[in-house]
Structure formats: structure tokens, C-alpha cells
Amino acid sequence: MPDLTADLAGIRSPNPFWLASGPPTNSEYQIARAFDAGWGGAVWKTVGEPIVNVSSRYSSLDIGTRRMMGFNNIELITDRTVEDNLREVASIKRRYPDHAVIVSLMVEPKRETWHEFVKMSEDTGADGLELNFGCPHGMSERGMGSSVGQVPEYTKMITSWVKEVARTPVIVKLTPNITDITFAARAAYEGGADAVSLINTINSITGIDLDTFVPRPAVAGKSSHGGYCGPAVKPIALHMVSAIAADEGAPIPISGIGGIERWDDAAEFILLGASNVQVCTAAMHYGFRIVEELRSGLSTWMEEKGFETLDDFRGRSVNAVTDWGNLDLSYKIVASIDWKKCINCKLCYIACEDGAHQSIELVRRRGEMIPSIKQDDCVGCNLCSLVCPVDDCIHMVERDPGRGDTWKSRVSAGKA
Amino acid sequence: MKRRNLAVRLTPKEWKARWKEIHPPLTAAEALVEANRCLYCYEAPCIGECPTHIDIPSFIRKIALGDLRGAARTILSENPLGGSCARVCPTETLCEGACVYNRWGREPIRIGLLQRRAIDHVFDERYEPIPAQEREDGAARVAVIGAGPAGLSCAAVLARLGHAVTVYDGRKSAGGLNRHAIALYKATPKYIDREVAAIRKLGVNIRREVKVGRKPSVADLLEKYDAVFLGPGLGEETRLNIPGENLKGVSAALDFLDELHNREVEKIRVGKRVAVIGCGNTAIDAARAAKRLGAEEVIVLYRRTRGEMPAYNHEYEGALAEGIEFRWLVAPVRLLGRAFVTGARCVSMKLGARDRSGRPRPVPVRGSEHTIACDQVIYSIGQRSDIRFLSTIEGLKTDRHGRVVVKGETMETSVPRLFAGGDCVNGGKEVVNAVQDGKVAARSIHTLIGGSKEASHA
Known part of the structure; x- marks a missing residue:
């Protein structure tokens, strides 16, 4: 069996699956259940001066019969006292010494206050700290959360305050509500952070109740923009993780977060350079038990690929992401339909006809009209293969392996 | 005790238990799941197989998107009797038979039940999706x-x-x-x-x-x-034109079914052993009805074989599953009895050369006469x-x-x-x-x- 042990900036955990800071990590009771279920670590629900929450806090984007494809919350940090939280952190760490327990912090932007919270948190025996510079709702109106993460100078400053006293690794949690994530990552790195975690939630309005005309979640007839997460945000998170992993200006370990609910999601984050992953929405949807399938699936895949440790494949896809200008313009693929598998739904035909390059025609075969690729017209865009409901029915076949003819090479040769 | 003709009669309670809907409606949640399964094919084959050419992918997508009125409008614009067709259409051989899922080795979309869901919805809320246009002077x-x-x-x-x-x-x-x-x-x-x-x-x-x-x-x-x-x-139903067909207990399938539709439950009686002559869909309807009415045995007699029967295969399978017996290559030559029918004198057949309908003509087998005892005969050999x-x-x-x-x-x-x-x-x-x-x-x-x-x- 492959070894799933993970190491993020020196914080070791029996597997790379951590619970992200959020409602599932609100108490010792929950985290004990999670560790018993098999989670490798947990980032405590953000500790700070206790707040008062609103009633009605979540809303979701459902697609077809799939619930919570996207998930939105307007809940703030912990509403429990600092003392209660930290006492339970200490207790859980004593009970589960081999699991990673991280204290997430969000404090008013004062150096002394940060020092005080760092010391209190580390006194619990926790394995590290995560600075919540990410929440886009509520706390940001009070000068905390994403209002720090959106300004690299603040990020760097507060990180350096924390590092002045911290003895355990410091993870800075980044907000995606910015234009270029590498600026935020560099700021954290320059402030002395030991790792970054991302992404926090994305500003969102998930939808509007068409009877009341009030967006969800509604609080006494009004709503507020919330933090968006769940499977729908994974592609955004993967891009940001890969951007930091490839950035020489911030050579820093990464904890990947954003829409992870399957083992293959986790594998993708790790391939793009993450040292571990954090999960929240999926645990809120299905409960802590999902870690069983996460661990099993990742382990099976590693076994099949011959990977013994996470390091065997970590970052392996980072270099496969490049600028568009480095892509080979002479490389050519075309679609090919396997008529033995085709069920003749014609979704490929209408998609190409209306949405792409009119490269599929309907031809008569055995008494019916079926889709056929116009090979000379096909630009190899993939659309037909994406809409086809049948697995392995439409293949993209290589026509020209490419000759290294990139836009950048054309520019440098003065031919662009 | 003297044996009584048409001795079997159901109590209202038994009736209720035996005459449940064969395809109960989908719940709102089931309909949503089913509608979401639809691939929304382009030039969908289901439309082509529907004699009224309802835009099936469109009405199903409307259901999936919560627009049941719009779905009903799409259905009714091509099929004003969309509600009864949703119930009585042989969807197995029409729209659902054409569903691309069949080729994929998956259960086809339950188009009939989805159609019913949309129409029942507007019926229940008393909404008319396509109101009549105002009558103008030029109206015919x-x-x-x-x-x-x-x-x-x-x-x-x-x-x-x-x-x-x-x-x-x-x-x-x-x-x-x-x-x-x-x-x-x-x-x-x-x-x-x-x-x-x-x-x-x-x-x-x-x-x-x-x-x-x-x-x-x-x-x-x-x-x-x-x-x-x-x-x-x-x-009217074609008569058998054999001796004994005026005996009590002998009726045309359509008359038998008509009684079922228009008489109080308590008054409807059926024989213990019912012979149904003919193997079209009406014959099978009558046979399945007789069985539901409490007949102990129902035997369908057909002069050709299963291969030639006019009934849909799914109807035949349904009847078989309900315990109805089929006897192929048998034709009645005389119905027996004094006042009430007591049996059918039958002859065995074999298949001969093809006739004008293109089906092999049944030919009587010499010396094969035999009697099938029964206390009711229902015939359906065509209208x-x-x-x-x-x-x-x-x-x-x-x-x-x-x-x-x-x-x-x-x-x-x-x-x-x-x-x-x-x-x-x-x-x-x-x-x-x-x-x-x-x-x-x-x-x-x-x-x-x-x-x-x-x-x-x-």
C-alpha cells in the first residue's frame, strides 16, 4: 500500500486530507469524530473575538439533480469564546497526537493583539497556525479577512508580526478575490510565511428567490454577498495553485483548497504542487465519512501508477502548464466518432453546428442519419467529445504531432 | 348447489386492490430526476416515433427546469389528448422504444409518465395552457x-x-x-x-x-x-359465425369492456374459467380484465402463433405475468351449452402458405377436435x-x-x-x-x- 503521509512545511499528518477551517471544525466533538473517521488533520474554525452570526447562512447552486454544485455562506468566524476554543484545541491535540491540528486566526490588525493570540494558540500544543486573510464577507467590513488578503502590504505586514513570535509553522490563507494570486503569495512569503493555503471562498450571490425577489440566503428580507465554494470552484483553485507553484518569486509550500470532494480532485491539486489538501463543503454535504473513499481512491490510483509516496507525483504537472504563447500551433488533432458506440443523440452535431465550426455532417448510414466528422474542417476543439454522453465514443485523433511552431517562436522570428 | 353462470364477483375492496394503475404517476421528485436523465437529443428519434410529433426533448427539459405549464403547452399543442395518450399509448413501441438510451443498454426515459406529470399538473391547477382564441366573424x-x-x-x-x-x-x-x-x-x-x-x-x-x-x-x-x-x-366486433355464439356468457370484447366502464362494480360478474378468442390488443385487454375481475383461469385461444399475433409484445408479456394462459394454433368451431356456455369445441391448426395479409394461413388439422371447458367466452377477432x-x-x-x-x-x-x-x-x-x-x-x-x-x- 502506498504511504499517504503528508508534510506541509514540517507539519506531518497521516494522510493529506485535512478538514479546512469552517463549520465542520467548530468543536472538539466534531474534530474527534473526523479524526476517528480517518481525516489526517484539521484547521480549527477561525478563532478571534467571538462574533454574533445571522440566521440563514448558506445557499447553494444546484445543477439538474446535483445539489450544492456551488455553495455559499455568510457565516463568520467562531461564535465561541477564545478560551473554550483553545481549551478544546489542547484537548484534541492530546487525544490525537499524530494528527495535524492547526489554529486558524483572525484578529484585529494590531501587532500586540496578534502576538497575544499567537502565543495563546501555540500554548495549546497545536501543530501550526493559519492566518485567515481570506473570508470575503462580514469580517472584511471590519478590516479583517479578505480586506487584509487583498492588499499585499497588509498581508506581508501581519504575517511578519506573527512570525516575530511564532514557534510553529505559519500558513497564510489567501483570498481568490484578487486579480493575480502570485502577488498575495509573494507578500506572504516575504512576510516570512512557512506555507500558503488557497483558495478561500469567492465573493458571490448564488441566486434569487423568484417569489420574494430576495437573494439567498435571506435574512429578514435582505441578503449579503457570501463566500462561494464547492465543486464549482475547483478549476479556479487549481489555476491559482498552479500559478503559485510555478512562481519563482514565492517558493513556498502549498495547501490546496477549493471544491475537493473526490480523491481525483486531491490528486490534481497535488500534481499541481500542493503538499496536502483541505476539504470543507464535501464534508458539510456528506459528513466526515467521505474520507474513507478519498483515502482509498488516492491510494488505489497511486498503486496503479506505481507511486509510493505523495512526493513521487507532487508537482508533476506544474511544468505542463505554460503560457499560451508556448503552445505548438502546428499540433493538430481531429475528432473521430466510434459508430459502434454512437447512440445517435446528435448532440455533437448540433453543438458543432451552432457552437463551433460546422465540422460535423449528418450522413445516411443503415437507413438513418448519423453524425460524421468533416475531417478537413475539424479544428480539433474537443467540443463534440465533451458533449457526447457516451464514454470513449468520440476520440480526438492526432493528425500532426507538431513541430514546435509557437506564437512566441513566430514573434521572435518576426513572423507573427 | 346448482352451478351458476358468471359466478365470480368482486367486493369493492377486492376491486380496489386488483385494479390498481399499471403505471402509477411519478412523484414530483421522481419526475425531476427522470427529466434530468433526458439527453435532449437533437432531431430526437422519440419525436419521429410519436404519431403526433410532440417536441418531447423540449417538454422534458421544461419539466427539468420547473416549467410544467410550458411542458403541458408543448404537449397539448401537438396532441390535444396528451393526458390520455400519456396513459394509453404503447410507449414501449413508440417514443420510449425509440429512445437512444435503448441503444446504450439503459432504461429509456419514461416519456409517457413525464407527459402525464405535466398534463396532470395543469389539470390539477385548472390551468388551460392553450386557451381558445376569441371567435371572430370569420370563424368557421x-x-x-x-x-x-x-x-x-x-x-x-x-x-x-x-x-x-x-x-x-x-x-x-x-x-x-x-x-x-x-x-x-x-x-x-x-x-x-x-x-x-x-x-x-x-x-x-x-x-x-x-x-x-x-x-x-x-x-x-x-x-x-x-x-x-x-x-x-x-x-361492431366481427362475429365468430359459429354455432352457439348466442349462448349466454358469450360476448364481444368491446361489449364486455364497455360494461366494465359503465356499470357499478358490484354488479359485474365474470366466469371462473374464461376463454378469450383472438390475440389482438383488445383481446388481451379483455383477458387481463377478466383475470382482474376474479376469473380463476383465463385462456387465450389464437389460431396462429405468437409470431403472428397482432398484440404488442409488452401486452402479451404483461398478460403472461398475470397468469393468463395462451394456446396457439387453436380455433373454436362451436360453442357448447344449453342456455349458458359450458365449453368451446375447438380444432387444432397448423400454419400453411402465406395469405393476402402476408401471414401464414392457419389450416385445420384433421381429427384434432377437442373441447375446452369454460363458463364464459369473450371474442375479439377484429372490428x-x-x-x-x-x-x-x-x-x-x-x-x-x-x-x-x-x-x-x-x-x-x-x-x-x-x-x-x-x-x-x-x-x-x-x-x-x-x-x-x-x-x-x-x-x-x-x-x-x-x-x-x-x-x-x-
């Missing part, structure tokens, strides 16, 4: 003969287009075979009455217990109306054209089977301003085929007669 006045599926479809489409429609029907209640013969586990008379009521609400005037023939004659109607649609269906009525219409062209000849694209008969559709034209097909005929006729009446009036009006 149209008489429809027969309140069966063809006539009602024609009437509904015409009413929606703003024409004045009067439907004449000889029976006590409108609905035709839908009302009087459809298997009760598919559609109930109560439901058909509701559907008829919705069509009446469009402004259609239905005159029941008025049999067109002598008085009023079709000629009278053509004089009084701008156009007449002929949708009388077929005539003939109602020649007696059709011959009252001067100038009406019929083919050698007595079917009314029409121009397919307009449903015009050889008589000017007289249109026809349904079983009297096709010789006996599905409800949905009759609905299509009625719709096509209505649209051509609108174009040829109503439309020209409208044009002059404008």
Missing part, C-alpha cells in the same frame, strides 16, 4: 361526428383556433373507445370525463346521444355547417368498418376494406367539405393515431375553410 362552424379521440382532437384544435365546433356522439358519455374500452388500469372513465370537460371548456359543444345517420344525416350537417369531420370509429353508416353518405369513397379514403395531408374525403380521420380511415390503430388525424383535419379545415374566411374578413 364545424360539425364533428364522434366524440372519440379523433373527433375530440379535431374539435379541440379547431376551438383553439377560434372556430365554433359541435360534436355529435351517439353514446351517453363522450370519449369514444377511450371512455368505453380502454383498460381501466391504464385510464379510468373518470379521467377521460375530465379530459372531455377540459375540451368543452374551450367552447366545444358536445351533443351526446345524437346518432348521426338518418336524422340528422351527414348531408344535413354539411348543409348546416361550413365543414364536417367524420370520426365515428369502426362498427369492421361501419358500412351501414358510411353508406348513408352520398359520394363517399371507401376502399375494399370499407375504410374511408382521404387525402393524407389534409384528411379531405371525396365529399367536398367533409373530412375524416381515426379508425374509420386507418381501419383501427392507436388512440394517438386518431388524435393525429383529428389534428391534421382541424388544421386543414382552418386553412381551407376557416382561413379563407379569415382572409376575406381581413
Whole structure:
């Protein structure tokens, strides 16, 4: 069996699956259940001066019969006292010494206050700290959360305050509500952070109740923009993780977060350079038990690929992401339909006809009209293969392996 | 104790337990899941297999998106009897049989039940998705003969287009075979009455217990109306023409089913051992009904084999699963009994050369006579054209089977301003085929007669 042990900036955990800071990590009771279920670590629900929450806090984007494809919350940090939280952190760490327990912090932007919270948190025996510079709702109106993460100078400053006293690794949690994530990552790195975690939630309005005309979640007839997460945000998170992993200006370990609910999601984050992953929405949807399938699936895949440790494949896809200008313009693929598998739904035909390059025609075969690729017209865009409901029915076949003819090479040769 | 004819009778409680719907409706949640399974094929084969060409992917997507009224509108715009078709259509061989999922080795989309979901929804909320247009001066006045599926479809489409429609029907209640013969586990008379009521609400005037023939004659109607649609269906069930067929306990399947639809439950009796003669869909309906009514044994006798039976395979399978026995290559030659039938004298058959229908002709096997004991005989060996009525219409062209000849694209008969559709034209097909005929006729009446009036009006 492959070894799933993970190491993020020196914080070791029996597997790379951590619970992200959020409602599932609100108490010792929950985290004990999670560790018993098999989670490798947990980032405590953000500790700070206790707040008062609103009633009605979540809303979701459902697609077809799939619930919570996207998930939105307007809940703030912990509403429990600092003392209660930290006492339970200490207790859980004593009970589960081999699991990673991280204290997430969000404090008013004062150096002394940060020092005080760092010391209190580390006194619990926790394995590290995560600075919540990410929440886009509520706390940001009070000068905390994403209002720090959106300004690299603040990020760097507060990180350096924390590092002045911290003895355990410091993870800075980044907000995606910015234009270029590498600026935020560099700021954290320059402030002395030991790792970054991302992404926090994305500003969102998930939808509007068409009877009341009030967006969800509604609080006494009004709503507020919330933090968006769940499977729908994974592609955004993967891009940001890969951007930091490839950035020489911030050579820093990464904890990947954003829409992870399957083992293959986790594998993708790790391939793009993450040292571990954090999960929240999926645990809120299905409960802590999902870690069983996460661990099993990742382990099976590693076994099949011959990977013994996470390091065997970590970052392996980072270099496969490049600028568009480095892509080979002479490389050519075309679609090919396997008529033995085709069920003749014609979704490929209408998609190409209306949405792409009119490269599929309907031809008569055995008494019916079926889709056929116009090979000379096909630009190899993939659309037909994406809409086809049948697995392995439409293949993209290589026509020209490419000759290294990139836009950048054309520019440098003065031919662009 | 003396053995009694038609000895079996169900209590109301037993009736309720035995006559459950064969395809119960989907719940809202089930419908949503099912609708979301639909691939939304382009040029979907299900549309092609639907005789009324309902835009099935569109109505299913509307259901998936929560727009049940829109779904019902899509259905009813092509099929005014979408509710009963959802219940009685042989979807297994039509839309659902064509679903691409079949090729994928997956269960096809349950199109019939989704259609029912949409139509039931608007019925329940008393919403009319396609209200009748206001009647203008140029509106045509149209008489429809027969309140069966063809006539009602024609009437509904015409009413929606703003024409004045009067439907004449000889029976006590409108609905035709839908009302009087459809298997009760598919559609109930109560439901058909509701559907008829919705069509009446469009402004259609239905005159029941008025049999067109002598008085009023079709000629009278053509004089009084701008156009007449002929949708009388077929005539009586073909008789067996064997000795003993007038014995008590012997009836035509349509009469047997009619009684089932129009009599109180407590009064309906059935034999203990019922022989059903013929193996079409009506015969199977009768056999399954007899079994549900409490008959201990039901035996279907057919003079050919399963390969040649006119019944749908899914109907046969359903009957088999309900314990109905099939005897192939058997034909009755005489029904036995004094007052009540006590058995059928039968002869075994073998298949001979192909006849004009293209099927092998059954040939009696010499010396094979045998008796099948039974205390009820129900026969269904085909319905003939109602020649007696059709011959009252001067100038009406019929083919050698007595079917009314029409121009397919307009449903015009050889008589000017007289249109026809349904079983009297096709010789006996599905409800949905009759609905299509009625719709096509209505649209051509609108174009040829109503439309020209409208044009002059404008």
C-alpha cells in the first residue's frame, strides 16, 4: 500500500486530507469524530473575538439533480469564546497526537493583539497556525479577512508580526478575490510565511428567490454577498495553485483548497504542487465519512501508477502548464466518432453546428442519419467529445504531432 | 348447489386492490430526476416515433427546469389528448422504444409518465395552457361526428383556433373507445370525463346521444355547417359465425369492456374459467380484465402463433405475468351449452402458405377436435368498418376494406367539405393515431375553410 503521509512545511499528518477551517471544525466533538473517521488533520474554525452570526447562512447552486454544485455562506468566524476554543484545541491535540491540528486566526490588525493570540494558540500544543486573510464577507467590513488578503502590504505586514513570535509553522490563507494570486503569495512569503493555503471562498450571490425577489440566503428580507465554494470552484483553485507553484518569486509550500470532494480532485491539486489538501463543503454535504473513499481512491490510483509516496507525483504537472504563447500551433488533432458506440443523440452535431465550426455532417448510414466528422474542417476543439454522453465514443485523433511552431517562436522570428 | 353462470364477483375492496394503475404517476421528485436523465437529443428519434410529433426533448427539459405549464403547452399543442395518450399509448413501441438510451443498454426515459406529470399538473391547477382564441366573424362552424379521440382532437384544435365546433356522439358519455374500452388500469372513465370537460371548456359543444345517420344525416350537417369531420370509429366486433355464439356468457370484447366502464362494480360478474378468442390488443385487454375481475383461469385461444399475433409484445408479456394462459394454433368451431356456455369445441391448426395479409394461413388439422371447458367466452377477432353508416353518405369513397379514403395531408374525403380521420380511415390503430388525424383535419379545415374566411374578413 502506498504511504499517504503528508508534510506541509514540517507539519506531518497521516494522510493529506485535512478538514479546512469552517463549520465542520467548530468543536472538539466534531474534530474527534473526523479524526476517528480517518481525516489526517484539521484547521480549527477561525478563532478571534467571538462574533454574533445571522440566521440563514448558506445557499447553494444546484445543477439538474446535483445539489450544492456551488455553495455559499455568510457565516463568520467562531461564535465561541477564545478560551473554550483553545481549551478544546489542547484537548484534541492530546487525544490525537499524530494528527495535524492547526489554529486558524483572525484578529484585529494590531501587532500586540496578534502576538497575544499567537502565543495563546501555540500554548495549546497545536501543530501550526493559519492566518485567515481570506473570508470575503462580514469580517472584511471590519478590516479583517479578505480586506487584509487583498492588499499585499497588509498581508506581508501581519504575517511578519506573527512570525516575530511564532514557534510553529505559519500558513497564510489567501483570498481568490484578487486579480493575480502570485502577488498575495509573494507578500506572504516575504512576510516570512512557512506555507500558503488557497483558495478561500469567492465573493458571490448564488441566486434569487423568484417569489420574494430576495437573494439567498435571506435574512429578514435582505441578503449579503457570501463566500462561494464547492465543486464549482475547483478549476479556479487549481489555476491559482498552479500559478503559485510555478512562481519563482514565492517558493513556498502549498495547501490546496477549493471544491475537493473526490480523491481525483486531491490528486490534481497535488500534481499541481500542493503538499496536502483541505476539504470543507464535501464534508458539510456528506459528513466526515467521505474520507474513507478519498483515502482509498488516492491510494488505489497511486498503486496503479506505481507511486509510493505523495512526493513521487507532487508537482508533476506544474511544468505542463505554460503560457499560451508556448503552445505548438502546428499540433493538430481531429475528432473521430466510434459508430459502434454512437447512440445517435446528435448532440455533437448540433453543438458543432451552432457552437463551433460546422465540422460535423449528418450522413445516411443503415437507413438513418448519423453524425460524421468533416475531417478537413475539424479544428480539433474537443467540443463534440465533451458533449457526447457516451464514454470513449468520440476520440480526438492526432493528425500532426507538431513541430514546435509557437506564437512566441513566430514573434521572435518576426513572423507573427 | 346448482352451478351458476358468471359466478365470480368482486367486493369493492377486492376491486380496489386488483385494479390498481399499471403505471402509477411519478412523484414530483421522481419526475425531476427522470427529466434530468433526458439527453435532449437533437432531431430526437422519440419525436419521429410519436404519431403526433410532440417536441418531447423540449417538454422534458421544461419539466427539468420547473416549467410544467410550458411542458403541458408543448404537449397539448401537438396532441390535444396528451393526458390520455400519456396513459394509453404503447410507449414501449413508440417514443420510449425509440429512445437512444435503448441503444446504450439503459432504461429509456419514461416519456409517457413525464407527459402525464405535466398534463396532470395543469389539470390539477385548472390551468388551460392553450386557451381558445376569441371567435371572430370569420370563424368557421364545424360539425364533428364522434366524440372519440379523433373527433375530440379535431374539435379541440379547431376551438383553439377560434372556430365554433359541435360534436355529435351517439353514446351517453363522450370519449369514444377511450371512455368505453380502454383498460381501466391504464385510464379510468373518470379521467377521460375530465379530459372531455377540459375540451368543452374551450367552447366545444358536445351533443351526446345524437346518432348521426338518418336524422340528422351527414348531408344535413354539411348543409348546416361550413365543414364536417367524420370520426365515428369502426362498427361492431366481427362475429365468430359459429354455432352457439348466442349462448349466454358469450360476448364481444368491446361489449364486455364497455360494461366494465359503465356499470357499478358490484354488479359485474365474470366466469371462473374464461376463454378469450383472438390475440389482438383488445383481446388481451379483455383477458387481463377478466383475470382482474376474479376469473380463476383465463385462456387465450389464437389460431396462429405468437409470431403472428397482432398484440404488442409488452401486452402479451404483461398478460403472461398475470397468469393468463395462451394456446396457439387453436380455433373454436362451436360453442357448447344449453342456455349458458359450458365449453368451446375447438380444432387444432397448423400454419400453411402465406395469405393476402402476408401471414401464414392457419389450416385445420384433421381429427384434432377437442373441447375446452369454460363458463364464459369473450371474442375479439377484429372490428369492421361501419358500412351501414358510411353508406348513408352520398359520394363517399371507401376502399375494399370499407375504410374511408382521404387525402393524407389534409384528411379531405371525396365529399367536398367533409373530412375524416381515426379508425374509420386507418381501419383501427392507436388512440394517438386518431388524435393525429383529428389534428391534421382541424388544421386543414382552418386553412381551407376557416382561413379563407379569415382572409376575406381581413
